[in-house]
Amino acid sequence: MNIERSVWFLNRLRAMGLAEILSRCRSEGLSTLQRCGLLLVTDPALDQADDFVPLLFELEPDIDITAAVRVADKLIDEGMDVFNLSGVECCKPEWNRDPLTGTMAPLDFGKQLNFKNYALCGDIKYLWEPGRFLQAVPLAIAWKVSADRKYLVVLKSMLSSWLEQCPYMMGVHWASPLELGIRLINWAHAWHYAGGMLSPMFEGEQGQIFRDRWLKSIYQHIHYIDGSYSHGSSANNHLIGEAAGAFIACCVWPFEGRDDRWKSKALGILEQEIQRQVHPDGVNKEQALAYQQFVLEFFRLAYLFDPISFSSFYRDQMDKMGVFIAVMSDSAGNSPMIGDADDGVVSGLSLLNQAPPVTGEIKTENLPDSYPDGGYHILRDEQSDLFMVIDSGPLGYGPLAAHGHADALSIYLALNGREFLIDPGTYVYGADSFWRSYFKGTSAHNTVRVDGVDQSESAGDFLWKTHAHTQGNVERGTVKDVFYGTHDGYMRFFDPVLHSRKVSLDRERKCITVSDLLDCKGSHVAEQFWHFNEKCQLEIVAENRVEVDNSGIKICMEFCPDVNLALFEGDGRIPLGWVSRRFGVRIPTITLVALGNVAGETVFKMNIFY
Numbered sequence: 001m002n003i004e005r006s007v008w009f010l011n012r013l014r015a016m017g018l019a020e021i022l023s024r025c026r027s028e029g030l031s032t033l034q035r036c037g038l039l040l041v042t043d044p045a046l047d048q049a050d051d052f053v054p055l056l057f058e059l060e061p062d063i064d065i066t067a068a069v070r071v072a073d074k075l076i077d078e079g080m081d082v083f084n085l086s087g088v089e090c091c092k093p094e095w096n097r098d099p100l101t102g103t104m105a106p107l108d109f110g111k112q113l114n115f116k117n118y119a120l121c122g123d124i125k126y127l128w129e130p131g132r133f134l135q136a137v138p139l140a141i142a143w144k145v146s147a148d149r150k151y152l153v154v155l156k157s158m159l160s161s162w163l164e165q166c167p168y169m170m171g172v173h174w175a176s177p178l179e180l181g182i183r184l185i186n187w188a189h190a191w192h193y194a195g196g197m198l199s200p201m202f203e204g205e206q207g208q209i210f211r212d213r214w215l216k217s218i219y220q221h222i223h224y225i226d227g228s229y230s231h232g233s234s235a236n237n238h239l240i241g242e243a244a245g246a247f248i249a250c251c252v253w254p255f256e257g258r259d260d261r262w263k264s265k266a267l268g269i270l271e272q273e274i275q276r277q278v279h280p281d282g283v284n285k286e287q288a289l290a291y292q293q294f295v296l297e298f299f300r301l302a303y304l305f306d307p308i309s310f311s312s313f314y315r316d317q318m319d320k321m322g323v324f325i326a327v328m329s330d331s332a333g334n335s336p337m338i339g340d341a342d343d344g345v346v347s348g349l350s351l352l353n354q355a356p357p358v359t360g361e362i363k364t365e366n367l368p369d370s371y372p373d374g375g376y377h378i379l380r381d382e383q384s385d386l387f388m389v390i391d392s393g394p395l396g397y398g399p400l401a402a403h404g405h406a407d408a409l410s411i412y413l414a415l416n417g418r419e420f421l422i423d424p425g426t427y428v429y430g431a432d433s434f435w436r437s438y439f440k441g442t443s444a445h446n447t448v449r450v451d452g453v454d455q456s457e458s459a460g461d462f463l464w465k466t467h468a469h470t471q472g473n474v475e476r477g478t479v480k481d482v483f484y485g486t487h488d489g490y491m492r493f494f495d496p497v498l499h500s501r502k503v504s505l506d507r508e509r510k511c512i513t514v515s516d517l518l519d520c521k522g523s524h525v526a527e528q529f530w531h532f533n534e535k536c537q538l539e540i541v542a543e544n545r546v547e548v549d550n551s552g553i554k555i556c557m558e559f560c561p562d563v564n565l566a567l568f569e570g571d572g573r574i575p576l577g578w579v580s581r582r583f584g585v586r587i588p589t590i591t592l593v594a595l596g597n598v599a600g601e602t603v604f605k606m607n608i609f610y
Contacts, residue, residue, distance in 0.1 A: 011459035015399040020232035030227070031111040034169065041223035044255045046212055063354065065145045071352055072142030075135050076154055080351075082129045083343060084584035090135045091158050095165045096172060098122025099130070107167075110174030111228070116430055121172055123431045125342065125583075131162070131173045133186040137348025140193035152194060156201045156210060163213055168220050177228045178238040180221045181245025185301060186348050187218065188252045215253065222249050226262050229269065233399045237286060237295050240277065241346070243269035244298035251305040267309055270302055274317045277397060282320025283374020285397040287404045288339025289328060296321045297346040327367050327378065330387035332417030337425040338376075338391060340403035340440070343583040370474055377474045379481050379505045386610060387414045388512070390503055392472025392485040395456050395464060402462035406454040407445040408470040408487040409501040411514070415610055418550040419533035421446050424589070427580035430461045435586070438575050442529075448516050449527045450497050450598070455489030466492060481505045495522035497598070512608040518598045528563070528594040528604060534579050538590050540565060546592060556609045563594040563604060 013021065033039050080090040088099045096105045103122030106113070115124045136155055143151040166173045173179060194201060202211040225246045230239040243266040250263035277285050277295070284292040299318050303310050329335045369378040375393020380386060389412040396404025405423075413421035423446075427439045437458060442449040449455070459465035468489025475482045483503040490497035497520040504513040518526055532538065536550045544559040559565065568576035570588025579589040596604055 008460045011465050015233050035109040041220055044219040069142050069146055072138045080135050082126055090130045091154050092161045095162055098127040100126040105172045107171045110169055113175050115172045115175045128179050132182045134348035136186055136190040138351050140190040144193045152201050177225045177242045180225055181242040184221050184245040184249040188248050218253055219255055222246050222262055236397050237291050240273050240295050240298050244302040247302045248305050274314055278317050279373035281371045281373040282324045283371050287393050287396045290341030294344055330414040331385050334414050334419050336389050336412035337423045339405050341426045381507045385416045390483050392470045395467040401464045405440045406442040406456045408455050408468045409485050410445040410447040416553045418553045422531050422533050424531050425580035427586045436461050446530055450490045451524050479508045495520055510610050514606045516604045518602050524598040526596050526598050530592040532590045534589040558607045559594050560605045563596040566593045
């Protein structure tokens with residue numbers, strides 16, 4: 001073990017605590033016994049399989065039948081998109097081969113397989129994506145709406161090849177319970193849309209053999225999840241997805257003997273985690289807007305399969321989560337890419353641009369603009385169609401804050417449906433630590449960095465050693481709104497630095513004023529970062545005056561004379577001047593840096609005229 005790995009390991013242990021360490025030792029012992037063939041699940045009794053429930057919710061009535069068939073045909077003929085790859089074989093692929101690198105992952109015992117080892121398994125996200133079986137859902141739907149059996153032939157072949165290449169407990173597809181949970185959700189959809197127990201796939205002796213083989217794997221999936229739920233510091237969105245998959249599977253396939261216990265446990269986890277992982281105001285504690293949508297889909301799908309089992313609190317929290325997502329968009333549907341995003345979706349319905357039905361009516365009027373628990377505040381000028389989001393939320397969820405970014409007091413700005421100040425996104429996870437560190441770091445956000453270091457200290461791709469604590473509130477008026485915020489991330493310095501930010505929106509003057517106060521005793525170097533939408537054109541027209549144009553809409557930024565301005569575009573060395581709209585894809589954009597010296601209490605002031 002090298003020094004870097006040793007340091008990470010020690011920091012990871014610190015994030016766990018003794019109880020979690022002991023629990024993980026127990027889990028590792030159980031995995032070792034299972035590797036030796038002990039404590040594995042026995043085959044299910046399938047004589048009651050004819051009683052499995054019918055479809056619980058139908059396709060929305062306005063589904064485009066032609067489009068559904070077209071999507072299914074494209075999957076068969078051209079493959080599917082996997083992040084930045086197009087045309088990935090998904091109907092009968094080599095399930096253990098990474099489509100990005102071509103690496104064939106070993107068929108070793110899944111629970112103890114080091115799937116994060118790039119040399120061993122390739123890029124695990126690209127390998128896992130086809131194994132989630134999103135592509136199975138459009139195929140089953142295409143059969144349902146067209147009655148063309150070719151779609152069932154492909155679906156059956158796809159499932160058979162997976163069952164053949166991914167035997168119970170072996171390989172990367174048996175390494176993460178979250179992946180099993182998502183696979184169960186899509187298998188549940190495909191099962192129903194393909195006709196359930198009466199599906200033509202199950203006709204004849206060979207059809208019965210295939211059916212029983214699939215049901216056996218489903219049973220093994222539920223058993224695996226039930227004994228391997230994420231826990232401790234890792235119990236984030238993964239735990240929600242695992243429980244949703246197990247719960248839905250128990251609704252669809254009520255295996256005799258264990259089903260009630262499995263279902264009750266999964267239900268209890270979902271009820272517990274919607275309270276534990278979601279703030280009272282509806283903001284997911286991962287502090288990542290994409291993960292807000294991701295976990296809400298888990299919560300909604302589980303609810304739709306058995307609504308009467310869930311509490312009114314659960315329903316109310318889902319509604320609040322939906323409201324927050326709706327509020328965090330401007331008039332053109334633009335949203336800040338706050339926190340991590342990996343383009344993950346739960347259900348194959350997304351390939352048809354069809355989401356699961358909502359659980360209630362989302363209000364569109366008199367929605368709140370401040371979310372004090374989650375730490376997001378929206379400032380608006382309705383007359384000018386100005387939309388601004390200020391982030392004063394926690395770093396992320398739990399001791400890891402795994403999907404949070406060092407973005408305290410960052411600003412997002414859109415005007416007339418055009419983005420100006422953006423969050424550059426995520427780009428990559430564990431495959432490239434250099435770019436992972438940049439995109440989640442302070443310099444990739446519209447805030448202040450002191451002495452060239454992040455507000456919070458990273459200890460790994462999904463681990464923060466220290467957490468900046470942020471506070472913020474807004475005083476709202478008829479003409480003027482004022483945000484006040486502060487964070488303590490740089491109080492860890494030998495000469496502590498307290499960063500406070502005041503943002504004033506004057507709707508009468510059409511002016512935003514940003515004042516950054518750095519309170520300390522010694523000398524430091526401060527950088528204000530301003531990241532622009534890739535369509536923006538910038539020109540420094542005077543020493544401290546910048547004009548910005550996005551498709552004919554303009555703003556003007558005036559900086560104090562105490563800073564030096566510099567523009568960066570697509571710089572891969574520093575790095576600066578990048579945006580990632582899709583996982584695995586980054587493109588150049590412009591970043592403006594205002595550099596200034598700090599000596600004792602120092603204020604940097606900037607005006608944006610719109």
